[in-house]
Amino acid sequence: MTTAPATDAAAKKLLTKLQRAIVDGLEDVKAADIRVFDTEHLSPLFERVIIATGNSNRQTKALAASVRDAVRDAGLPKPRSEGEDNGEWIIIDCGAAVCHIMQPAIRQYYRLEEIWGEKPVRMKLGAVKPRNLTAPPEEQATPARKSAARKTAAAKPVARKAATKKVVAQKAPAKPLAAKPVAPAAKKAAPLKTVVVNKPTARKAAAKRAAPAKAPARKTPSRKA
Structure with missing residues (x-):
């Protein structure tokens, strides 16, 4: 059992812690259009109304579970919830919020912002969560550092492979360049043989070729007596 806060300052601090836990739980499951309203002047039953959107039954149920876990992890009383059977509209009663x-479609139809939205509360959405000093060092890291560490860890195997390839490439002996085939030396042309021509013999042969062939002699027919 938790005791009631003794002063207004303690009550405001506790309320701020509660609304921060609820918003963190919503952001963990990617809730859309988160709005926080101050309703202290409208109802004596609660001081904050927080509205968020889930795109499906599965997401709304996951958001409700995440909010309950976040409130419990903050050391606050366990909240009660209604509407999880249907999943279209889930109400989580956290006491002061x-x-x-x-x-x-349900949010657009009922328009709760018009009922409770007279005094919106400004909150820094996407704020870095406070580290748990009792957790191991790797769990104390902020989300940005965690994502950077994951990227670095993922990049290490790639860098090792690249370094291994470089070492192998350096160690591998270079293949000797194949000697280009030397073109055989061109054969020297054989010297032309000089032929001595007997001029008188050549002239006679030329004259024979030039002389026309003799026509065969005609036979004269013999006359009868």
């Missing part, structure tokens, strides 16, 4: 997780 009430969280409405609605699907888009």
Whole structure:
């Protein structure tokens, strides 16, 4: 059992812690359009109304579970919830704050912002969560550092492979260049043989070729007596 806060300052601190835990739980499951409203002047039952959107039954149920876990991890009383059977509109009663997780069509139809939205509360969405000093060092790292560490760890195997390839490439002996085939030396042309021509013999042969062939002699027919 938790004791009631003794002063207003303690009560405000506790309320700030509660609304921060609820918003963190919603952000962990990617809730859309998170709004926080101050309702202290409208109802004596609760001081904050928080509205968020889930795109499906599965997401709204996951958001409700995440909010309950975040409130419990903050050391606050365990909240009560309604509407998880249907999943279209889940109400989580956290005492001083009430969280409405609605699907888009339901949220647009009921327009809770027009009822409770007179005094919006400004909150830094996407804020870095405080580190748990009792957790191991790797769990104390912020989300940005965790993502950077994951990227570095993922890049190490790639860098090792690249370094191995470089070492192998350096160690591998270079293949000797194949000697280019030397073209055989061109054969020297054989010297032309000089032929001595007997001029008188050549002239006679030329004269024979030039002389026309003799026509055969005609036979004269013999006359009868």
